[in-house]
Amino acid sequence: MNRFFKRLKTHSKAAYFSFWFLLIFYFLSFFADILAPYHFDSQFRNKAYHPPTKIHFRDKQGRFHLRPFVYDTRIEDPVFKTYVEDHSKKYFIKLLVEGDERRILFFFKTKKYLFGVDKPANIFLFGTDNYGRDIFSRLLYGGRISLSISLIGVLISFTFGIITGGIAGYFGGIVDKILMRLVEIMMVFPSFYLMLSLRAMFPLNLSSLQVYLLIVLILSLIGWAGLSRIVRGMVLAIKEEDYVMAAKSIGLSHWRIMFHHIFPNTFSYTITALTISIPGYIIGEAALSLLGLGIQEPYPSWGNILSSTIGNLRVIGDAPWLLIAGAFIFIVLINFNLLGDALRNVLDPKNW
Secondary structure (H helix, E strand, C coil): CHHHHHHHHHHCHHHHHHHHHHHHHHHHHHCHHHHCCCCCCCCCHHHCCCCCCCCEEECCCCCEEEEEEEEEEEEEECCCCEEEEEEEEEEECEEEEEEEEEEECCCEEEEEEEEECCCCCCCCCCCECCCCCEHHHHHHHHHHHHHHHHHHHHHHHHHHHHHHHHHHHHHCHHHHHHHHHHHHHHHHCCHHHHHHHHHHCCCCCCCHHHHHHHHHHHHHHHHCHHHHHHHHHHHHHHCCCHHHHHHHHCCCCHHHHHHHHHHHHHHHHHHHHHHHHHHHHHHHHHHHHHCCCCCCCCCCCHHHHHHHHCCCHHHHHHCHHHHHHHHHHHHHHHHHHHHHHHHHHHCCHHHC
16 A cells, blocks of 8 residues: 555646545545534525635734634625624634534534634634535535545446446357447437436426435446446456466366456556546536435535526625635545546556
8 A cells, every 4th residue: 555655646746636626525524413513504694695704813903813713794784795804802713622413424422523613703714505514514515425426426436337247258249239239228328318208207396315325326327337437358368367367277266266257457447547537427417416306405415506507607706715616626626636646657557
């Protein structure tokens, strides 16, 4: 493992930092219950479209404070949603504050959050949406959904793609023809329209858990065919190698040869392809949620956080912080692409 990280850092420092950035990003999302200052459905109706809260170190009298603080705000113009700070009292940002009970990853209960401020003040790092919900908190909770769907979906589809491609390439004959015709049928349809068609087959009034599992299933079904075709070609070449012939000569079963000698030699490609494919799954989930076919309110995902900006140029102009979910998607996609591009060379057996 140390050798891998050294080679990754030597080959591309950008990819090395992308790996750690994504690891930290997944950590922040999956522990949103203790990192987010508010629950994803907590509403502050009197602070809708509130801009990002200003964090101060110097008060209006010019005195510097080591601890950051915020001021409470009040609405000045209800029509255009403009807010002004009330400088009469400072609210210092506190660590490990107590609040409403939450469940960490649905298992452990906690009343402690990483940071917050005393009421009636609020801290909205990325502003609020049209219901007065903290966008920063919703982005952390939404990242848990968007990132986990992509991770689970890609693991399922790649497992299925590797097995079907491996079986087709190893056994050949009628098995190969049947599986490859199925792959070609799947590849005929444009993936986006196939995804919409599959979603349209199910009712809209599904529970959040059902929608989550349905999206994982849909993304898995449309992502396995391309990998299966490539793995088949790799297996056709690998099964003619001397070590495979030797394994056959000593009487090893077909399945043992495949899982111990053939599939491991495809991992250098499949791990790279898996990393590069994750952005497609994130975009797929975001597209479904953006169109109202994915994760439903009040549960957040990066797609439905963006949905409030559709067809409303005035909202985008007055509250541009609503687009920050798109920036999160873009940053994550760029980091996955950087990492995948570097892994293509680092994991290539010719470079070891």
